[in-house]
């Protein structure tokens with residue numbers, strides 16, 4: 001599990017770590033030097049060499065600029081031709097500046113010859129976790145030229161202009177190919193708009209680990225998700241593996257029921273029971289499922305329910321949903337069930353058993369307040385208000401529990417933006433919840449597996465939702481196998 005630490009948590013850890021470092025009689029500024037060495041190492045790995053390489057370092061007036069100057073000094077000492085552009089010349093980090101000059105680097109002001117048009121590498125040390133709002137005009141102009149120039153762009157700690165805590169971008173910001181972040185991955189690098197600005201994220205360990213408060217937000221890895229996908233034990237039978245109940249689809253629209261039931265079967269369920277008016281379609285597609293045309297109570301015993309995809313929102317649908325929510329079982333509330341729950345939040349509020357709501361942005365908005373630029377914060381608010389786990393779908397799906405624990409999904413592909421993929425996610429989630437594992441982490445595991453399946457299916461070209469169902473067993477196999485995973489776009 002990768003912890004996502006806010007700027008305040010990192011700063012508090014930095015203070016504690018610096019005290020330790022001083023006690024150990026190491027040089028002052030040791031954390032910054034570790035950061036800069038890590039940063040230079042990532043750049044060298046990417047460039048393959050330093051000698052003769054043209055580097056432009058954009059330097060703000062804080063410690064982020066200090067990191068960039070020390071890294072520039074490393075590269076200059078190895079033969080790179082480094083130009084530092086000081087955005088706030090009177091406040092540039094003095095020791096970093098001296099180091100760069102000693103190593104043979106050039107220094108100029110914001111108007112000076114910056115070499116951006118010919119740079120092989122641009123380091124963004126304008127602003128890090130101390131940033132507020134969008135970039136100021138001089139910084140924004142340089143960032144824009146750098147982003148469209150020929151050089152490899154690398155952000156120091158955080159892409160300048162991105163809110164490190166939320167990923168919000170409120171004005172100009174610097175989109176980069178790589179972000180080298182220090183001490184801990186910040187949430188803003190992996191969620192919201194910030195995710196797109198950060199490119200590949202590299203985490204440099206500067207020794208903050210023991211000093212960091214336990215993070216409230218996390219990213220799961222394949223290894224974490226493998227724990228949710230263990231093969232059956234010799235003593236298992238179809239009931240002990242988790243029985244999923246599905247209420248979805250309709251006679252006119254059986255597709256959602258077919259996708260949802262298929263995803264539950266293909267994920268790991270020992271048994272899937274379907275109750276509803278799309279029974280014929282489900283029987284035809286999945287002879288393995290046990291189908292009733294009656295009410296949920298007629299379906300037989302289950303350990304978790306999935307309710308919503310394609311079920312409609314009329315009085316009958318409402319009474320089926322109410323019946324499922326009145327049980328003491330975990331319930332996934334998706335699609336049409338979300339519309340009904342938004343009209344009548346009392347249906348989900350106050351349940352003792354876990355409830356997982358799975359809205360996309362438009363469904364989320366029906367609960368009263370739209371998703372804002374802080375997607376984790378938005379999901380946390382709704383989760384606390386309803387006392388339910390909220391899985392907010394999107395490019396980086398977010399899961400939040402009522403106590404504020406959150407997860408940001410690291411897998412997926414934009415090819416998932418096609419009809420029915422949400423029905424598949426609901427089925428996967430039902431299958432995993434039926435084993436009784438804690439709801440929020442289980443929801444995050446489902447999003448992870450769904451995203452990985454999308455990536456696998458997209459290797460062959462554009463995908464449709466049924467491809468996900470077909471590729472699920474192979475994905476489960478791959479996730480179970482150690483060493484085949486890792487984050488899609490992060491080396492954290």
Ligand SMILES: NC(=O)C1=CN([C@@H]2O[C@H](COP(=O)(O)OP(=O)(O)OC[C@H]3O[C@@H](n4cnc5c(N)ncnc54)[C@H](OP(=O)(O)O)[C@@H]3O)[C@@H](O)[C@H]2O)[C@@H](O)CC1
Nearest residue numbers: 031032061062063064127128129130131132134135136157
């Ligand atoms: N502390 C440590 O031990 C370690 C810290 N480390 C590093 O320090 C970084 C944090 O440094 P920090 O606290 O100095 O803040 P920082 O991110 O440089 O920003 C302040 C500067 O930005 C400016 N500025 C603000 N908003 C702006 C905007 N919108 N557009 C333009 N400019 C803007 C602001 O100007 P001001 O508002 O003061 O006029 C000020 O000049 C952290 O990210 C990591 O890289 C590592 O070395 C590890 C050890």
Ligand SMILES: Nc1ncnc2c1ncn2[C@@H]1O[C@H](COP(=O)(O)OP(=O)(O)O)[C@@H](O)[C@H]1O
Nearest residue numbers: 360393394395413414416417419420421422423
């Ligand atoms: N641009 C995107 N990048 C990554 N994943 C996406 C993107 N767009 C949608 N998805 C994923 O695809 C799924 C779509 O679900 P949903 O909107 O409920 O579709 P449907 O209702 O058609 O089944 C979600 O899991 C969502 O996270």
Ligand SMILES: [K+]
Nearest residue numbers: 124127156158
């Ligand atoms: K930066």
